[in-house]
Amino acid sequence: MQSIQDKNQIPWPTISALFLGSFVTFACLYSTQPLIPLFSEQFQVSPAAASLSVSLATGFMAVFMLIASWLSDARGRKVIMGGSLLATAVLQVFIGFSPNFTWLLVLRAVQGIMVAGFPAIAMAYIAEEFDPAISGLVMGIYISGNSVGGLTGRMVVGAVTDFFSWQSAMLSLGFICLAAGLWFWFTLPDSHNFSPRPRAVLTILRVMGNTIRKPPLLLLNLIGFLVMGSFVTVYNYIGYPLMAPPYNLSHTVVGLIFVIYLVGTFSSTWLGRLAITCGRARVLLLAIGIMATGGLISSGTGLALKIGGVAVFTFGFFGCYSVVSSWVGQCAGNDKAAASSLYLLFHYTGASVIGAWGGQFLGEYGWNGIVALTVAALLLALLLLAVLFLYTRKKEAAVYPQLR
Known part of the structure; x- marks a missing residue:
């Protein structure tokens, strides 16, 4: 073979x-x-x-x-x-x-x-x-x-x-x-270019600790926590208003809502490329702003507004995901594996924590409570982005001379 x-x-x-x-x-x-x-x-x-x-x-x-x-x-x-x-x-x-x-x-x-x-x-x-x-x-x-x-x-x-x-x-x-x-x-071949290399747990934890102490990486991880948490929260609870009066949509139709994910195929590529010419910070600002705008649109009462708002929100999220993921790799230096693992840890922890918390807001305030929670999380992400930009603006200007 x-x-x-x-x-x-x-x-x-x-x-x-x-x-x-x-x-x-x-x-x-x-x-x-x-x-x-x-x-x-x-x-x-x-x-x-x-x-x-x-x-x-x-x-x-x-x-x-x-x-x-x-x-x-x-x-x-x-x-x-x-x-x-x-x-x-x-x-x-x-x-x-x-x-x-x-x-x-x-x-x-x-x-x-x-x-x-x-x-x-x-x-x-x-x-x-x-x-x-x-x-x-x-x-x-x-x-x-x-x-x-x-x-x-x-x-x-x-x-x-x-x-x-x-x-x-x-x-x-x-x-x-x-x-x-x-x-x-039965199909995947065994590894040809990898040999087991056990490492002490303390060594791995030390590398993780050194990675998370880098301010740009910590800020990017926190932004990932907030952005992913907002995204999962919207999709966790969008079924509640859509299956209730006046919409009364079925499980099958609500399941089709997830076809909106396909807009992310375009936005992740487009905004990822845009970051090359406009800078990561500016494009991430745009993407988070698109998410917040989509969330606010979804607070409308019309079905088209609800679904359209979620589509705009999704478009922005996949752009954020593309830009933040690549930025983490750029900031990681020689510890790319550790940085990627930490980013995924923050990413999915945000999905768990904010996703579960969103249920309290839905119970108290309905769908508008979900919108308020996610927009607040995104505003906090924008604040962290401003701090991140202050840390990295010299490097950004070196990478993207047009931003000087």
């Missing part, structure tokens, strides 16, 4: 395995998001409690990604990634048999731990195993699995729930992901 480093032949089976791994991760991670209003009604819990079905999974994933990365250095890449995907899919099936809401939350927390093993390692595998001539293509296909998996998982769950039940939806998605996980396990 040819090495997957051979740039003269694109190894599509290997690339498909990575795509499906990404698909499984994000299809399962956000599979309960369109069901949050249903959980409130069926289990008689508050919106904040119902949102824990998402927040617990993302929170535990954020923490255990660091551990998964450490384990992969000691045990190898494929075994951790493959085990993560299969365990995630099996747990998705088990969730369909949850006898009550407590068991559902327990299983989602365990699933968050298991799912951490794939995203923590996949990008390292790609960087190590693929020829640079095709690594960009592979990374692009891998990242597309994130959005395709997240979108498909939500739509499948919404449609199956409408026709059968949420339990059937979890089972259906679980079996789909189990098939994808098995394809990954």
Whole structure:
């Protein structure tokens, strides 16, 4: 068999395995998001409690990604990634048999731990195993699995729930992901350019500590916390107003709302390129402003305003994600792996903390409470961006001479 480093032949089976791994991760991670209003009604819990079905999974994933990365250095890449995907899919099936809401939350927390093993390692595998001539293509296909998996998982769950039940939806998605996980396990080659290199936990923590003490990286992590938290909060609770009078939309239609994610394919690319000519700080200011504007538009009462506002909000978010992610890499120096891990930790912790807190605002103030919370978080992000700009303006001017 040819090495997957051979740039003269694109190894599509290997690339498909990575795509499906990404698909499984994000299809399962956000599979309960369109069901949050249903959980409130069926289990008689508050919106904040119902949102824990998402927040617990993302929170535990954020923490255990660091551990998964450490384990992969000691045990190898494929075994951790493959085990993560299969365990995630099996747990998705088990969730369909949850006898009550407590068991559902327990299983989602365990699933968050298991799912951490794939995203923590996949990008390292790609960087190590693929020829640079095709690594960009592979990374692009891998990242597309994130959005395709997240979108498909939500739509499948919404449609199956409408026709059968949420339990059937979890089972259906679980079996789909189990098939994808098995394809990954039997198709992905073992690492050729990686040898296990165990590192002491204290060494890793020391590197993390040194990284987070850099003011630009700390500020970028906090901005990521606030931006991702706002984004997940909007999508956690948008189903409540849309499924209530006067809209009365079905689970299937609400699931289709997530098609709006596709605008991010354009905005992440467009705003990422715009940052090259206009500077990262200015484009990040624009992207956060677009998010806040979209949130305010969604406070309108018309259905078109609600959906249009969420679309504008989503457009801005993916631009933020693109710019902040690249900026973290630029500020990291020689500690890019540690910086990326910390950024993901803040990123998904924001999704858990603000996402769960949003339920309190929804319960007290309705959808306008969600808008107020997310806009306030984004204003705080703008304040942090101003501080970040003061720290980095000389470097920005050197990178982008047109800004002098």
